[in-house]
Amino acid sequence: MKIKVTSIYVDDQEKALHFYTEVLGFTKKTDFSQGPYRWLTVASPEEPDGTELQLALNNNPAAKAYQQAIFQQSQPAAMFYTDDVQADYERMKARGAEFTMPPTDVTASKIAMVKDTCGNLIQVTQLMGW
Amino acid sequence: MDADEDKEKMTDREQYAPGPASGAQVRKDGEKWTLILVRDLRHPPAKVWQALTDPAHLSEWAPFDADRNLGTVGPLKLSTVGTPAPHVSESIVKRAEAPRLLEYSWGGNDLRWELEPLGSGVRLTLWHNIDRGFISWGAAGWHICFDVLDRLLAGEPIGRMVGATATKFGGWPRLRAEYAKQFDMETPNLPPDASKR
Numbered sequence: 001m002k003i004k005v006t007s008i009y010v011d012d013q014e015k016a017l018h019f020y021t022e023v024l025g026f027t028k029k030t031d032f033s034q035g036p037y038r039w040l041t042v043a044s045p046e047e048p049d050g051t052e053l054q055l056a057l058n059n060n061p062a063a064k065a066y067q068q069a070i071f072q073q074s075q076p077a078a079m080f081y082t083d084d085v086q087a088d089y090e091r092m093k094a095r096g097a098e099f100t101m102p103p104t105d106v107t108a109s110k111i112a113m114v115k116d117t118c119g120n121l122i123q124v125t126q127l128m129g130w
Numbered sequence: 131m132d133a134d135e136d137k138e139k140m141t142d143r144e145q146y147a148p149g150p151a152s153g154a155q156v157r158k159d160g161e162k163w164t165l166i167l168v169r170d171l172r173h174p175p176a177k178v179w180q181a182l183t184d185p186a187h188l189s190e191w192a193p194f195d196a197d198r199n200l201g202t203v204g205p206l207k208l209s210t211v212g213t214p215a216p217h218v219s220e221s222i223v224k225r226a227e228a229p230r231l232l233e234y235s236w237g238g239n240d241l242r243w244e245l246e247p248l249g250s251g252v253r254l255t256l257w258h259n260i261d262r263g264f265i266s267w268g269a270a271g272w273h274i275c276f277d278v279l280d281r282l283l284a285g286e287p288i289g290r291m292v293g294a295t296a297t298k299f300g301g302w303p304r305l306r307a308e309y310a311k312q313f314d315m316e317t318p319n320l321p322p323d324a325s326k327r
Contacts, residue, residue, distance in 0.1 A: 007215075033264040034193055034271065034293060036237025037210045037217045059219070059237060 003051055005041060008078050009058035009067050010118035013040050016055040019117050023095045024080075025088075026053065044080075053078070058119065067119050074100065076113060076123035085110050085126035143288040148277060148301045151308035154269045163262040165269055169276045172251040173283040179229035181279055182243055191279040193271060193292040194219075200234060201226050208236050212293015266310035271296055273305060 010016035017040065020026045026042035029052050033039070036059075041052040058064055070077065082088050085103045089112050093099065100121060101113035110126045153168040171178055181187040183200040194208040203223045210217040219237030226232055232243040242257040254276075260268045274296050281288050296302060 031263075032297075033261060033267055034210055034213050035260075035268075036219050036239045037213050038261065038264070039214045054215075056215075 005052040005054050006078070007054040007056045008116075008120060009060075009063050010055050010116070010120070011058055012118055013038055013055055013057050016040075016116065016118045017042070019097075020053065020055060023092055023097050024114075024116075024122075025091070055118075071119060071121060074113070074121065077116075077120035079123040079125055081125050081127065083126065085112050085124050088112075088124055142281075142286065146277070146288055146291075148270075148274055148299075148305050151269070151273065151305060151312055154273075154309060154312065156265055156313045162259055163265060165256075165258045165260050165265050165272075167256045167258070167269065167272050167276070169254045169280075170248055170251060171254055171280055171283065172249075173280075174250060175229040175245050175247060175252050177283055178245055178252045178254060179232075181283060182232055183226070183228075187282070189290065190282050190287060191275055191290055193275060194236065200232060201228060206234075210293075211290070212295060265313055266306050269309040269313075270302065270306040273309075274299070274302075 017028065020042045021028055025045070027045050027048070029041045029043040029048075031038070031040050038057060040055045042055065043050060043052045058067060067077070089099065089103050092114060098115045098117075099112055100115060101111070103110050103112045103126075105128070109128050112124045114122050114124065116122050155166045157164045157166060179201075181191065185196045185199060188200075189195050189211075193212070194210050197207040197209075200206065200223050203226055205220065205222050208219045208221045210219065219235075221235045221237060223232075223234040230245050234241055240257075240259045244255045244257075246253040246255070256272065258268060258272070271292070274291050278288060278291055291299070
């Protein structure tokens with residue numbers, strides 16, 4: 001058993017695809033549809049066969065309430081790891097990303113927080129060691 | 131059903147191959163894209179109506195399961211079948227005029243079914259407003275569903291073919307490509323490994 005895919009709810013899958021590929025830098029992995037359902041995933045180009053992130057359309061009232069609540073509490077919906085958070089911050093800002101927290105030193109890591117334009121905060125983490 | 135009959139049924143299903151793409155067109159109205167599919171069935175309207183509305187019949191051929199009969203207007207839940215994760219869409223039956231007109235939403239999609247008498251059978255027309263990137267998928271998927279429906283109504287069911295069951299078919303890539311070509315449309319391509327899921 002492996003962790004092959006994890007999901008994030010988005011309010012618009014096209015908008016999400018733009019953010020997660022053009023702005024954040026992932027690549028589209030799978031994209032197919034059945035009626036109103038669209039299975040859409042992205043993966044990191046550093047790990048093309050690694051864990052996929054499913055961009056799931058949020059049309060579920062319970063999930064919407066949860067998503068809005070954790071967004072208002074500044075809780076990230078997902079975290080991604082990088083070797084250089086400052087470089088990613090600058091690269092993504094240049095592509096129009098809106099950060100709610102610039103790269104900031106915290107215990108054992110440096111983190112930044114960015115809006116995914118689809119209802120979520122995403123944390124970008126660089127491990128710094130103890 | 132004894133073992134021999136069971137074997138025969140499997141053979142019918144295994145031997146099934148969709149015919150060439152036909153009876154489909156695409157209409158663009160502003161930003162709204164509609165797939166229009168026409169299929170002539172040799173079964174009486176009342177029987178076709180039942181297959182379109184009765185959950186027990188839908189589960190034999192349709193790409194979703196319904197939590198109630200679609201023959202009356204009002205809300206219902208449609209569960210997509212065969213997708214990589216379960217998905218329930220809050221939907222609404224807007225018009226149900228047996229046995230000639232049925233309109234309902236399927237999540238964010240709108241479906242309108244019209245049944246016109248054709249001899250002793252029916253000309254079935256489906257309007258489906260669908261994401262433009264997936265129109266050829268929809269056409270190919272409904273094509274297979276209609277074949278399964280036709281055989282079900284003829285009393286020779288071959289079993290529902292939706293989701294991965296439909297797309298893993300030998301005939302699927304050809305059928306989808308034929309519709310894409312007819313519509314002169316680019317469709318999203320799956321990466322090579324996607325078929326292995």
